[in-house]
Amino acid sequence: MIELENICVQLKNFCLQNISLKIEKEKFHVLFGVSGSGKTLLLETIAGLQSPTKGKIYLNGKDSTNLPPEQRCISYVSQDNTLFPHLNVYDNICFAASMRSALTKEKTDELIRHLNISDLLHRYPQGLSGGEIQRVSIARALVAGCSVVLLDEPTSSLHETFQEDFCCLLKNIQSQQKLTIIMTTHDRNLAIMLADWFHFIESGRVTFSTKVSEFYINPLPVSLAELLGISNILTVQRRTFEEETKFFCKQLNQCVSLKLSADVEYEDVLPIGINPSDIHINPSSREAYEVHFRAIVSDIFFTTQHVKLTLIVCQTNCILKAEIKKTTVENLMLKVGDEVSCLVYSRDIILLKQ
Amino acid sequence: MALFCSALYHLDLNYFFKSFSEKRILSALWLSISAASIATVLALIFSIPTGYALSRYNFFLKPVADVLLELPVLISPAALGALLLIFLQTPPGLIIREYLVEIVYTFGGIILAQFISVLGICTRMIKSTFDEITPRYENIARTLGATPVQCFFRVSLPLAKNGIFYAGLLTWAKAIGEFGATITLAGSIPMKTETLPTAIYMKLSTADVKGVVVLIVLLLTMSLTILIAARFTVKKNHD
Numbered sequence: 001m002i003e004l005e006n007i008c009v010q011l012k013n014f015c016l017q018n019i020s021l022k023i024e025k026e027k028f029h030v031l032f033g034v035s036g037s038g039k040t041l042l043l044e045t046i047a048g049l050q051s052p053t054k055g056k057i058y059l060n061g062k063d064s065t066n067l068p069p070e071q072r073c074i075s076y077v078s079q080d081n082t083l084f085p086h087l088n089v090y091d092n093i094c095f096a097a098s099m100r101s102a103l104t105k106e107k108t109d110e111l112i113r114h115l116n117i118s119d120l121l122h123r124y125p126q127g128l129s130g131g132e133i134q135r136v137s138i139a140r141a142l143v144a145g146c147s148v149v150l151l152d153e154p155t156s157s158l159h160e161t162f163q164e165d166f167c168c169l170l171k172n173i174q175s176q177q178k179l180t181i182i183m184t185t186h187d188r189n190l191a192i193m194l195a196d197w198f199h200f201i202e203s204g205r206v207t208f209s210t211k212v213s214e215f216y217i218n219p220l221p222v223s224l225a226e227l228l229g230i231s232n233i234l235t236v237q238r239r240t241f242e243e244e245t246k247f248f249c250k251q252l253n254q255c256v257s258l259k260l261s262a263d264v265e266y267e268d269v270l271p272i273g274i275n276p277s278d279i280h281i282n283p284s285s286r287e288a289y290e291v292h293f294r295a296i297v298s299d300i301f302f303t304t305q306h307v308k309l310t311l312i313v314c315q316t317n318c319i320l321k322a323e324i325k326k327t328t329v330e331n332l333m334l335k336v337g338d339e340v341s342c343l344v345y346s347r348d349i350i351l352l353k354q
Numbered sequence: 355m356a357l358f359c360s361a362l363y364h365l366d367l368n369y370f371f372k373s374f375s376e377k378r379i380l381s382a383l384w385l386s387i388s389a390a391s392i393a394t395v396l397a398l399i400f401s402i403p404t405g406y407a408l409s410r411y412n413f414f415l416k417p418v419a420d421v422l423l424e425l426p427v428l429i430s431p432a433a434l435g436a437l438l439l440i441f442l443q444t445p446p447g448l449i450i451r452e453y454l455v456e457i458v459y460t461f462g463g464i465i466l467a468q469f470i471s472v473l474g475i476c477t478r479m480i481k482s483t484f485d486e487i488t489p490r491y492e493n494i495a496r497t498l499g500a501t502p503v504q505c506f507f508r509v510s511l512p513l514a515k516n517g518i519f520y521a522g523l524l525t526w527a528k529a530i531g532e533f534g535a536t537i538t539l540a541g542s543i544p545m546k547t548e549t550l551p552t553a554i555y556m557k558l559s560t561a562d563v564k565g566v567v568v569l570i571v572l573l574l575t576m577s578l579t580i581l582i583a584a585r586f587t588v589k590k591n592h593d
Binding site for chain 2: 084
């Protein structure tokens with residue numbers, strides 16, 4: 001268990017501010033945020049490569065704030081995959097084994113097979129591809145025998161096609177070896193796919209932490225919603241009619257129903273988000289209690305998998321993004337300028353916070 | 355190139371080969387090579403940790419250390435030799451001469467003069483070598499369990515190997531050509547403290563042009579061979 005308590009780190013032009021986190025044992029934690037949000041700095045602080053100016057770091061309950069990196073037993077795979085260029089792959093892996101009472105030879109060999117790097121052992125880092133370097137870096141970090149592994153953007157040098165396979169491999173290793181992994185990424189799909197715990201970091205602060213299984217229970221910050229691709233950010237205003245509370249959305253010109261937690265006090269004006277894929281075009285039936293509106297199609301963009309539409313809501317001129325299947329466009333014979341009816345299920349409306 | 359050609363113009367090959375049997379020239383050659391080699395090894399022993407510290411750490415006296423290392427490069431070699439002589443007349447200097455080693459007009463004097471002259475430039479070159487190696491390698495090594503000392507010997511030093519080798523060769527080439535400080539501190543006593551550069555000066559003062567040319571060609575050939583070998587070795591290691 002790693003616990004960060006009000007950690008502040010000051011660099012020349014950037015700082016981490018009052019970061020408090022609990023890193024649960026044997027779980028996959030993802031630090032999600034845009035480039036320059038402080039993900040790498042936070043990993044380096046946990047690894048002991050940066051000293052906090054304030055706050056405490058506890059490793060298994062012990063104050064380890066000033067413990068040097070070599071005594072923390074936390075392996076770190078940096079974004080630039082720094083394999084030692086003067087050593088071949090095998091010696092790079094053995095470097096870690098020689099420094100700590102690490103994995104046995106049998107387990108090391110098994111790991112080498114598992115990561116599919118047996119053919120690379122006598123090659124030097126200069127002759128390896130991005131994916132091969134990535135796998136060797138991870139093998140080296142795992143051979144050190146630490147139960148905590150920090151991975152800084154491990155998929156950044158991989159082609160999109162291989163990212164998913166690589167992530168499955170990571171997840172397998174994590175669950176088999178019961179590792180605690182903290183990984184940084186700015187890829188929303190990988191983040192949600194891998195994480196047991198999801199932490200959102202922006203401008204040097206962790207503003208949102210949740211178990212992925214409870215992702216939509218608490219309101220998401222608007223900035224996180226935008227990064228997750230929830231591009232339709234609207235606002236609703238609480239109104240009370242004859243002792244019944246309703247939420248009026250001005251941009252859609254109608255009331256929407258929201259499930260609010262009884263334990264939390266909410267503001268009168270709340271931001272909400274609608275995923276582009278949750279807007280249904282020309283539904284076959286009109287369902288009560290759901291959100292219906294009419295809109296004009298102003299743009300149609302074809303991508304490899306979906307079709308992206310830009311819609312202008314009739315009456316309010318609010319611009320929304322929708323994402324539908326290619327077959328739907330073909331069946332409806334959609335073209336720019338068409339007026340369509342749209343449906344959003346209330347269950348798909350995501351409550352946000354500023 | 356013109357200067358080198360003019361030396362060849364005056365070179366008498368018969369006299370050149372005959373010179374190799376002359377004990378005074380052989381002694382100057384041997385003294386030059388051995389003193390420069392010892393001075394280079396000493397300079398490397400001092401420069402490697404100093405260059406590493408200057409490259410990696412920020413400490414209170416870093417600017418002072420920087421200036422002190424520049425000083426022998428900026429100051430005239432004769433003045434440097436004179437300063438060493440003056441130091442050896444002070445109580446600490448006299449203690450060194452009395453109880454440790456006699457330096458003035460001895461082989462030790464040649465080594466000290468060459469060592470002081472090349473130390474700054476050697477440290478600068480080694481610092482540049484370490485500057486070119488990203489500290490991220492050491493950081494990663496530490497997260498893999500290596501102590502700072504292990505990082506230095508198992509990561510930084512092997513990565514700096516080529517740069518240190520090259521710095522050593524250039525230091526040796528500079529040491530073997532050192533004149534001002536050597537003649538001030540060790541003099542130019544034939545068969546005892548006469549090195550190739552001081553021998554050139556002595557022969558020139560007696561208008562022995564043939565002898566001067568032989569020594570110049572000898573010095574140039576040695577330096578060029580070392581430099582070409584260095585480049586070849588570094589390139590081979592790099593490939």
